[in-house]
Amino acid sequence: MGTELGKYKLCVSARSTDKDILKKAQDGGIVTQLFKFALEEGIIDGAIVAGQGDEPWRPRPFIATTVEELMTTPGTRYNISPQVSWIKEATRSYGLDKVGIVGTPCQMQAVRKGQLYPVGLRDVDDKIALAIGIFCMENFPYQSIKQLVEDHAGMKLESVKKMDIGKGKFWVYGARGQVVQLPLKVTHKYEQPGCHVCLDYVSNLADVSTGSVGSPDGWSTVFVRTRKGDDIWSKAIGAGCFETKPIEQVKPGLEMVSKLANEKITKNQKTVEERAKFGVNKALRNPYIKP
């Protein structure tokens, strides 16, 4: 295992000790529980989470400043919520001094770039109190999710209870108990194209990153990466927010996370290289070289 998992101080398998959170959560309820704890302790005074948008299963960035508001948002939507678009507004309209934000690896990259190169993010850099990153293989535009659920799975979006990607399949759970699984082969072509040059699977730049991969059902794998992340995580553990198991003792464990991370990075690195000779002596732009 090398650089594919990023820098981290600690890795465990964990789940929330709050029954209510677990009931609504995608897996171990890590994001919701950690934000809840941080809100209650005043470590953050609001969090940019993915709230409910105008259409069913369409997320939009939502600033939760209370636990009640936060509790309306658990779960994964598998389509894009422009989380970073609210990062300056959170410190202005909402007057937050300590901002929490949850996002995908690319959104964590955007946050950290924004802290080091704040071109249009006045007075934001020192107000990011807790950035939680999720594991992400790729994301989907809303229209793609609609197409997958309504055309391929034959269900109305409004009657879907849960979506999940796991065990090599895209799962759609209906409100009446029906379950449709689509092979990932079907979903691949609907992925957001921008994801195909992404070289981060486990949110290397978050304070704390989490995802289901590596842990048993109902649990999440957690990486604690930064000083801030470590501080908050250890306080949360001290307060009894999480049940944890050493990652070495769970199946499928860290090896699985590493395997998927390497798969993503290798595949996308290849895409980056192919873009360099995409046309006839004409390259597509590579953001990792220059603007």
Next chain:
Amino acid sequence: MAEKITVGHVHMSGCTGCLVSLADNAEGLLTILDKYADLVYGLTLADVRHIPKMDVALVEGSVCIQDKISVQEIKETREKAAVVVAVGGCACYGNITRFGRGGQPNQPQHESYLPVGDLIKVDVYIPGCAPCPQLIRNVCVMAYLLLKGTKDQQELAKKYLAPLMQLAERGTEACGCDLMYDVVNQGLCIGCGSCAAACPVRAITHEYGKPNVNREMCIKCGACYAQCPRSFFNFDVVTEFEAISDLIAGALK
């Protein structure tokens, strides 16, 4: 204490908002002036008539080519300064002065405003309107490390400044359209929303998960594209965000 660098603020056709942004670093600015930089030139701030020799020139505003003194001064700036930094949208890209066509009282014939880079070579860009105080601060600290730091610090400063130097090489035109041309059309957009957050005039919304720029509102400051994680993303620097943030905070103590 190590030797300080010399810095000047050169005021072309701008609104002084960039200078205010520099000043908005408050105590941070005092620390910079105390420890790292002597202000050797600056309208209202330094009692110096002619542009002196200096390490770093922070240029604000675009250049009115009908104004002989501006043209002469910007050329002189290039001669006298080791490093020229275009601070703010006007100096980098023209920004709202791109919409100028003369006719204003007193000097109605002053109608053509060019980004600094159209007349002289610019080394570093700090886009945005107004540019962010913290980015100006970071560039000042890095410029100091580049000129006076240890070998390691110089290496870091070079890496940090590289994308801002590449932005300067990239050209003198910016627009919300860049998000389409160089990000969405290139298959690179990830819909994160950085552009919308950075836009000072709230011209950017998201449609189909991608930015939608209201071009009537866009002032051509260049903030959206520069803020986008898919305009540039330098792993060697951003991955070290914790250490670099510590370094900058430490430098300003």
